[in-house]
Amino acid sequence: MSWLYATMPIAGVEVFWPGLLILGFGVGIIGGFFGMGGGWMVTPGLNILGFPMAFAIGTDIAHMAGKSLISTVRHARFGNVDYRLGSIMMGGTVAGFEAGAQIVMWLERIGRVEPFMRGGYFALLSAIACVIFTDVARTRRRDREALSSGRPPDALSRGIEWHKRLHRIRIPPVVEFKTAGIRCSVWLPVAVSFVTGLLAGILGIGGGLIRMPSLIYLVGCPTHVAVGTDLFEVAVSGLYGAASYSYKGRTELLAAVIMLVGAAVGAQIGTVATKYVQGYGIRLFFGFAVLGCAVSMAFKMIGAAWPAAAWFFDTAATVLILALVSGLALYIVGRFLRGVREELAAARVRPPAQGAPR
Amino acid sequence: MARFTVLARGVVRRPWAALPFAALLLPSAALAARGGAVMVWVADSRRYSGWKAWWTNLYNESHLLFALVTIVVIPLLGLLLGALADFAMARIGINLKSRAQGEH
Numbered sequence: 246m247s248w249l250y251a252t253m254p255i256a257g258v259e260v261f262w263p264g265l266l267i268l269g270f271g272v273g274i275i276g277g278f279f280g281m282g283g284g285w286m287v288t289p290g291l292n293i294l295g296f297p298m299a300f301a302i303g304t305d306i307a308h309m310a311g312k313s314l315i316s317t318v319r320h321a322r323f324g325n326v327d328y329r330l331g332s333i334m335m336g337g338t339v340a341g342f343e344a345g346a347q348i349v350m351w352l353e354r355i356g357r358v359e360p361f362m363r364g365g366y367f368a369l370l371s372a373i374a375c376v377i378f379t380d381v382a383r384t385r386r387r388d389r390e391a392l393s394s395g396r397p398p399d400a401l402s403r404g405i406e407w408h409k410r411l412h413r414i415r416i417p418p419v420v421e422f423k424t425a426g427i428r429c430s431v432w433l434p435v436a437v438s439f440v441t442g443l444l445a446g447i448l449g450i451g452g453g454l455i456r457m458p459s460l461i462y463l464v465g466c467p468t469h470v471a472v473g474t475d476l477f478e479v480a481v482s483g484l485y486g487a488a489s490y491s492y493k494g495r496t497e498l499l500a501a502v503i504m505l506v507g508a509a510v511g512a513q514i515g516t517v518a519t520k521y522v523q524g525y526g527i528r529l530f531f532g533f534a535v536l537g538c539a540v541s542m543a544f545k546m547i548g549a550a551w552p553a554a555a556w557f558f559d560t561a562a563t564v565l566i567l568a569l570v571s572g573l574a575l576y577i578v579g580r581f582l583r584g585v586r587e588e589l590a591a592a593r594v595r596p597p598a599q600g601a602p603r
Numbered sequence: 604m605a606r607f608t609v610l611a612r613g614v615v616r617r618p619w620a621a622l623p624f625a626a627l628l629l630p631s632a633a634l635a636a637r638g639g640a641v642m643v644w645v646a647d648s649r650r651y652s653g654w655k656a657w658w659t660n661l662y663n664e665s666h667l668l669f670a671l672v673t674i675v676v677i678p679l680l681g682l683l684l685g686a687l688a689d690f691a692m693a694r695i696g697i698n699l700k701s702r703a704q705g706e707h
Contacts, residue, residue, distance in 0.1 A: 254655045255646045255662055311681030318685055323702045491670035494644050498673050509684035513692050520702040588697050
């Protein structure tokens with residue numbers, strides 16, 4: 246069975262290559278559906294497959310850039326990418342990310358980086374999950390109330406509307422983002438991207454996990470446009486990250502390419518699946534993904550504080566992440582297959598348009 | 604202030620033109636990477652032949668070229684594989700050009 250193992254020329258490790266293919270496929274599905282790079286899933290996955298941590302991060306970022314590009318192109322065809330918004334946010338993200346990296350250097354100098362990062366990450370993920378679940382619960386309650394009073398529910402209403410207050414701050418220049426359907430001060434997306442970039446830089450993550458909900462709740466994007474626009478940003482910032490890690494000699498291109506083959510298929514499935522799921526369905530499952538991530542981080546924190554049981558909590562954290570990735574990927578594939586079946590069935594019973602060839 | 608407003612409007616009209624300015628932030632990334640022990644990784648090119656030997660030699664000789672090849676290969680391959688997957692998806696017969704609008 247040696248053919249199932251490939252030697253990675255730079256890292257010099259033997260890796261089970263079908264594992265890379267499956268990892269790329271799974272993360273491609275989830276990334277295309279939720280609009281994020283998925284570093285929180287891939288880096289531990291690569292580490293489990295035998296990559297040294299430094300190579301795991303660089304390889305993950307390189308594959309993330311290619312995978313996000315595939316998803317962006319597909320989302321753009323559905324009209325889910327606001328390039329103007331994404332381009333404006335990119336500057337803020339890069340500046341915020343670098344400021345975050347400087348803060349990490351300062352924290353390292355005073356020796357507080359590990360507890361601060363883990364605690365901060367846990368608090369942030371918990372807060373995002375709370376916001377999403379509150380939003381979904383309020384919207385469902387509103388829908389139920391509308392139905393019980395005999396009115397149809399408003400398909401575009403939202404449970405949390407912080408963006409409306411932020412849109413009232415009209416510091417010039419005020420611009421219109423046509424695809425996202427919003428009009429606001431240009432400083433709003435710049436500020437949001439700077440803060441999300443700063444947090445991503447401090448926490449050492451790509452940022453999609455924070456930026457996607459920020460695009461929805463603070464900038465006011467519809468869910469599908471938030472997913473597509475975030476992927477556009479991930480693709481460009483991922484290339485920057487890939488260049489940076491490759492220049493430092495910490496990228497294994499062969500592994501990234503194998504993962505990209507799986508991700509190309511997965512990203513198509515994940516992206517097309519968004520066609521069959523309403524915005525709040527995406528939000529709800531994103532909330533579950535974030536919650537699972539927070540619990541996994543809590544396990545790691547308990548393991549760090551209680552060394553005698555560290556092995557147990559570290560293993561539990563890894564198992565939870567893998568179970569979460571598998572569960573979410575299976576759910577998305579299921580929705581994709583159901584949607585395709587229904588669409589094809591509807592196309593079969595629909596009468597052909599007048600003048601169309603029979 | 605007026606000049607700043609004109610510049611900001613220009614950036615809004617042509618956001619792509621502002622991207623090269625982001626490159627100005629790159630030196631700060633290099634500064635941020637300072638400090639700590641520098642670990643030098645050397646790939647063992649003696650173990651390989653063919654493209655693997657070429658690749659490991661490129662890595663050992665120039666990280667700059669290695670990085671350039673990486674950031675050219677990744678998007679090109681992404682676009683190629685994406686186009687292939689897109690082609691296969693189009694064979695299923697579903698509408699891949701639009702989606703229904705709606706949040707819930």
